[in-house]
Amino acid sequence: MSDAAPDRPLPGTTAAHWLILVTIAGLVILADQVTKAYVVAHLARGESWMPVDFIEPYFRITHVRNSGAAFGIFPGGGQVFLIIAAVISLAILYFYRQLPRGVWLVRAALGLQLGGALGNVIDRVRQAYVVDFFHVPGFPVFNVADSCISIGVALLAFVMLREEWRAHRDASRAGPARSGSGENTPVA
Numbered sequence: 001m002s003d004a005a006p007d008r009p010l011p012g013t014t015a016a017h018w019l020i021l022v023t024i025a026g027l028v029i030l031a032d033q034v035t036k037a038y039v040v041a042h043l044a045r046g047e048s049w050m051p052v053d054f055i056e057p058y059f060r061i062t063h064v065r066n067s068g069a070a071f072g073i074f075p076g077g078g079q080v081f082l083i084i085a086a087v088i089s090l091a092i093l094y095f096y097r098q099l100p101r102g103v104w105l106v107r108a109a110l111g112l113q114l115g116g117a118l119g120n121v122i123d124r125v126r127q128a129y130v131v132d133f134f135h136v137p138g139f140p141v142f143n144v145a146d147s148c149i150s151i152g153v154a155l156l157a158f159v160m161l162r163e164e165w166r167a168h169r170d171a172s173r174a175g176p177a178r179s180g181s182g183e184n185t186p187v188a
Helices: 015-042 078-098 104-127 144-174
Strands: 060-066 130-135
Touching (some): 015 104, 015 130, 078 104, 104 144, 130 144
16 A cells, blocks of 8 residues: 555656756757857847847847846856856756656756756856847846746746646535534544
8 A cells, every 4th residue: 555645646757757857958058058159159248139120129139248147137146146056956856856747847847947047057157157148128138048947937837827726626616615513423
């Protein structure tokens, strides 16, 4: 007989699940590092570029060095954010192995977050700053890693809200809970 609750799946992180994490994180790191290298090779620091004129008021590529956190917040805290990214990466790996089978969106979200965190860690270790380049006026300049971290967080929020909605729906379908009024309770 198992000690696990019958309605909660057992953790089921197999080699195939680890391959998913490594693949998603690896693709994020690759896309992040290639795009950053392209920007550094083709734009001087502070220089902007947009091949299509009508998009430029809304979006452009601008080479920026970021010594702070994602989206340029808390400039100058690079070493602190390096430590935070390492701790978060370890937490993702620990949490990932605890996941039950069948939670593909959560696995994808964690892969995006891990890849994004490591993409920015690579920059901080190599050059003490992160290269940012997606420039949307009125919003801090960001990069592929920042985007993937944000998408991963949004996916996790979606999964949590979906599960909350399902639990609420199931509870309302079940009707009011019995309160244990004592009608059928034997008296000792």
